[in-house]
Amino acid sequence: MGVCGKREFELLEKIGFVRYGGSPEELKAANMLIDELATMGVKGELEPFKVSCYDVKEVKFEVLEPFHKEYTVRGFGLSGNTADEGLTAEFAFVQQAEKMDLLDAKGKIVMVNGNINPTMYENIIKAGAVGFITFSGSVLDKEDETDIEMRTLKEEFLKFGKIPGITMRVKDAMEIVRDKATKVKITLKQDEGECDSHNVIAEIKGTQFPEEVVTFVAHYDTVPFANGVYDNGAGTVMIMEMLRHYVENPPKRTLRFVWFGSEERGLLGSKYYVEKHEKELENVVLLINVDMAGPIVGCDRAWVTADMSLVHMVEYLSKEIGHPIITVQDVYSSDSTPFADKGVPAISFARYGVGGSNPGHNRFDRIEYLSADSLQHTSDFLLKFCERIVDAVVFPVPREIPENMVEAVNKYLKKKAEKRAAK
Ligand SMILES: [Zn+2]
Incomplete structure (x- = not known):
């Protein structure tokens, strides 16, 4: 009993x-x-x-100007693919992706604070951004003991359109803002399906x-x-x-x-x-x-x-x-x-x-x-x-x-x- x-x-x-x-x-x-x-x-x-479901075959993120550095990132599930040679664009940090953050976002790869929600995503698409970056974790993370979050664009995002995205560690995100990255490149290849x-x-x-x-x-x-x-x-x-x-x-x-x-x-x-x-x-x-x-x-x-x-x-x-x-x-x-x-x-x-x-x-x-x-x-x-x-x-x-x-x-x-x- x-x-x-x-x-x-x-x-x-x-x-x-x-x-x-x-x-x-x-x-x-x-x-x-x-x-x-x-x-x-x-x-x-x-x-x-x-x-x-999706399977990321390749993901790569580089800052090209004013310095060159490659960062470890994770591809954003269901956010599509870049061209084979990657997507190169100017970089902008757009905080909460409110309209005033995005006045100058057209044609750029934009980074938002932390994670992205459908309203922020709608705003960056309407502003004409061509790619996006989110970040996860804490500055206390030890790289070999923590994971970059696995994130996915769900239906409520996709109705606004589809642009490729990545997620990186908060420490790296801070570094590229502090060191004033101006030009970046995302390479993302993934299979998407059910x-x-x-x-x-x-x-x-x-x-x-x-x-x-x-x-x-x-x-x-x-x-x-x-x-x-x-x-x-x-x-x-x-x-x-x-x-x-x-x-x-x-x-x-x-x-x-x-x-x-x-x-x-x-x-x-x-x-x-x-x-x-x-x-x-x-x-x-x-x-x-x-x-x-x-x-x-x-x-x-x-x-x-x-x-x-x-x-x-x-x-x-x-x-x-x-x-x-x-x-x-x-x-x-x-x-x-x-x-x-x-x-x-x-x-x-x-x-x-x-x-x-x-x-x-x-x-x-x-x-x-x-x-x-x-x-x-x-x-x-x-x-x-x-x-x-x-x-x-x-x-x-x-x-x-x-x-x-x-x-x-x-x-x-x-x-x-x-x-x-x-x-
Ligand atoms: Zn539970």
Whole structure:
């Protein structure tokens, strides 16, 4: 009985490699989840969906005048190609790429502060720039211990047109501004196309109310360069352990488990799923999402995108069993949001590392900063919560999204689409 943090940790170690959305490694992890399901006699289904992908064959960046130097850079995914001999142009640093920054940008390769968002991109295209440069990281980075961020132009950028771009280290960006580079050259060659990302789906039929469905979700993909154990191998193995528990203790309601691909690329797996399964969503009475867990030092949190009574339920349960968890009624930036957008009440659980214990979204998302005890701690609470909800005589969560949460979801999804920086 119960859930086992040690077993969760073992599976987490197995899937702890970079699993970028749409990559062969993501598919490998999906198949490992299917194999794990098979050991419990549960058949997992792979659900493919298309995502854009690219392969940079060559990228090079040089300052030509007033000095000559080549810098290590990364090509901007889906930003097209330069001519074979490269793109040579005058250089301008255009800060936030506001209109007044761009008065003199025509025909130039422009560098913006940090990352670029669709508004900045629209401005530089309208100003007639011919290439762009972004930068990532911190001046504290050691070159051999950090990665230049991998960034991609998504649809909301491409509608304004396409010009080649690169990303460089902040230290190098500062150097070329300080030393007044005037003429630069970008060489970029990449193949662009589509590939498959996958959701993994499994189900346990309810014994008493099979038509009512509680859906457990977690994304299993990672950002580039991250082993994604904290984000979100941990949630992946936690819902696997919940499934194991319910295989051994058949639930009254039907339980569906979905591991999403390409969450880090903009909730692509969950957005695809809610469109494809829209009709079935009518039967989903609650969505339970786990995204980020396992830090050795940290605290449990819950975001309720549902009626306030569910916030109170979690708070009462916390006091009843003596398990601290910070609970708010809000939107969580994760796969729960597309479901809430379709009217499915949602709750997201996480355990956040504190201080500098668990840097996320880079190569420092490492298994040594997580523990089986931490997974056990959060999983124990999740199980107690589920025991009260899944087998309730009358399902206690109203099947509606309150007005303030409808607004919050709309704001989140709209803002995300308009303002999202390129990642
Ligand atoms: Zn995540």
